[in-house]
Amino acid sequence: MNDILPKKPSRIQTRNRRLILDAALEVFSRDGYGGATLDAIAKGAGLSKPNLLYYFDGKTEIYVTLLSQLLETWLDPLIELDAKGDPVEELLNYVRHKLDMALELPLESKLFAGEILQGAPRITAHLTDDLKPLFDRKCKVIQTWIDAGHLAQIDPAHLIFSIWSTTQHYADFGAQTSVLLGTEDPAKRAHAHLEQMFRKLLQPVNQ
Amino acid sequence: MNDILPKKPSRIQTRNRRLILDAALEVFSRDGYGGATLDAIAKGAGLSKPNLLYYFDGKTEIYVTLLSQLLETWLDPLIELDAKGDPVEELLNYVRHKLDMALELPLESKLFAGEILQGAPRITAHLTDDLKPLFDRKCKVIQTWIDAGHLAQIDPAHLIFSIWSTTQHYADFGAQTSVLLGTEDPAKRAHAHLEQMFRKLLQPVNQ
DNA sequence: TCGTTGCTTTACCATTTGGTAAAATTTAGA
DNA sequence: TCTAAATTTTACCAAATGGTAAAGCAACGA
Numbered sequence: 441m442n443d444i445l446p447k448k449p450s451r452i453q454t455r456n457r458r459l460i461l462d463a464a465l466e467v468f469s470r471d472g473y474g475g476a477t478l479d480a481i482a483k484g485a486g487l488s489k490p491n492l493l494y495y496f497d498g499k500t501e502i503y504v505t506l507l508s509q510l511l512e513t514w515l516d517p518l519i520e521l522d523a524k525g526d527p528v529e530e531l532l533n534y535v536r537h538k539l540d541m542a543l544e545l546p547l548e549s550k551l552f553a554g555e556i557l558q559g560a561p562r563i564t565a566h567l568t569d570d571l572k573p574l575f576d577r578k579c580k581v582i583q584t585w586i587d588a589g590h591l592a593q594i595d596p597a598h599l600i601f602s603i604w605s606t607t608q609h610y611a612d613f614g615a616q617t618s619v620l621l622g623t624e625d626p627a628k629r630a631h632a633h634l635e636q637m638f639r640k641l642l643q644p645v646n647q
Numbered sequence: 648m649n650d651i652l653p654k655k656p657s658r659i660q661t662r663n664r665r666l667i668l669d670a671a672l673e674v675f676s677r678d679g680y681g682g683a684t685l686d687a688i689a690k691g692a693g694l695s696k697p698n699l700l701y702y703f704d705g706k707t708e709i710y711v712t713l714l715s716q717l718l719e720t721w722l723d724p725l726i727e728l729d730a731k732g733d734p735v736e737e738l739l740n741y742v743r744h745k746l747d748m749a750l751e752l753p754l755e756s757k758l759f760a761g762e763i764l765q766g767a768p769r770i771t772a773h774l775t776d777d778l779k780p781l782f783d784r785k786c787k788v789i790q791t792w793i794d795a796g797h798l799a800q801i802d803p804a805h806l807i808f809s810i811w812s813t814t815q816h817y818a819d820f821g822a823q824t825s826v827l828l829g830t831e832d833p834a835k836r837a838h839a840h841l842e843q844m845f846r847k848l849l850q851p852v853n854q
Numbered sequence: 855t856c857g858t859t860g861c862t863t864t865a866c867c868a869t870t871t872g873g874t875a876a877a878a879t880t881t882a883g884a
Numbered sequence: 885t886c887t888a889a890a891t892t893t894t895a896c897c898a899a900a901t902g903g904t905a906a907a908g909c910a911a912c913g914a
Contacts, residue, residue: 452861452911470765474682478902491862493903550764553819557757557764558677560822567826575827592847597828598840602813605820609812612760615767619774620782621804633805640799640847659881659891685872698892700873 457495459485464502469550473503473558500562507555507563510548511570517541521578527585528642535603535638536631542611543627549611575600592644599641606634664702666692668716671709676757680710680765707769714762714770717755718777724748728785734792735849742810742845743838749818750834756818782807799851813841
């Protein structure tokens with residue numbers, strides 16, 4: 441009947457695929473796609489290399505699986521941006537959420553950044569199919585808020601870029617910030633700073 | 648007498664080292680350190696691989712040379728931040744300068760970003776020796792401006808982070824922005840947006 | 855308890871990669 | 885022009901890397 445039988449994965453399968461993806465995240469985010477090796481991933485997962493390849497078809501498949509899963513988590517907070525909420529608070533909440541994710545999931549942020557840096561050769565489809573439509577939708581929501589006078593006159597697209605860049609900076613450039621801030625915890629003032637910055641930017645002038 | 652005789656490089660040496668570094672910038676920024684190969688660099692430079700290695704001691708030396716040279720150019724605009732100038736205009740000018748660099752030298756920006764992403768394993772010394780002292784000095788300048796009431800109350804370090812992240816985003820995440828903006832030129836509105844954002848942020852409230 | 859399926863290991867292999875030795879060639883200066 | 889130094893080419897190589905074949909082992913339902 442059904443050519444494609446999904447066949448729920450066994451306990452061993454679930455566990456090992458998880459082990460592999462966890463190890464792969466560490467290796468890919470640290471060494472980049474080109475610098476990562478199956479041996480390093482296998483070692484990290486506590487499996488042999490051929491055993492790895494029993495669960496995934498190859499290096500690329502592991503990498504793409506990781507990116508796809510990650511992209512979903514990554515877009516979640518943007519999806520939640522609610523047209524019916526208070527504009528300034530909705531956006532500030534998005535900033536907070538995004539910063540928390542960067543601070544808590546730096547490896548994921550770095551993996552994504554690394555892929556985009558190299559021209560997104562392996563996830564361009566995801567970007568155009570999933571990210572772009574969502575992005576366009578949310579830009580329109582923001583534009584509506586602006587037109588209603590509830591937000592300052594801002595370019596919605598570039599506003600989103602600024603939110604992404606400032607928040608992800610604390611993950612992607614963590615090696616730099618930790619050198620520059622010394623013992624000080626970056627997270628400490630990051631929240632306050634971004635809240636201050638975006639509140640000033642977003643607050644409409646003649647309200 | 649002098650154990651180290653600098654010996655000015657020949658015309659051929661100057662030309663070929665230039666060719667190699669240009670090709671290497673392209674390859675390293677596209678494929679990352681781990682994904683880059685000497686063969687690809689040699690091909691890009693129009694030289695044979697052993698010929699490459701006549702000019703540089705190895706892959707790492709090419710990469711580090713590139714990063715060191717880049718870091719100098721990169722820090723220039725920050726050095727120019729003048730304590731005696733008008734605070735808001737000095738900082739906005741820095742933002743402009745930094746954005747121009749990102750738009751005109753995206754490969755350099757990506758190379759640097761890639762290195763930091765991976766934990767800056769090959770330039771930590773540069774960061775602590777060159778960048779950190781400069782960073783600390785400029786933070787103090789900004790703090791002085793704030794104390795004098797010429798700037799809004801801002802965390803100087805995080806202000807600089809925000810300037811870096813928002814400007815470099817247009818280079819490092821160019822693959823993403825070009826998908827999201829479609830045919831529209833990112834540079835077009837980027838300048839206006841960042842000017843607006845940072846002017847609002849920096850302007851002291853009770854002046 | 856038997857056999858089928860799922861999982862793991864051992865033993866490989868072709869290619870790529872960073873790098874070298876040394877001969878051959880070009881260039882620059884006397 | 886001649887020669888010494890600088891540059892380039894040819895021919896390699898050892899290690900690493902992504903991946904495969906097939907045998908061995910474990911799990912599990914009938």
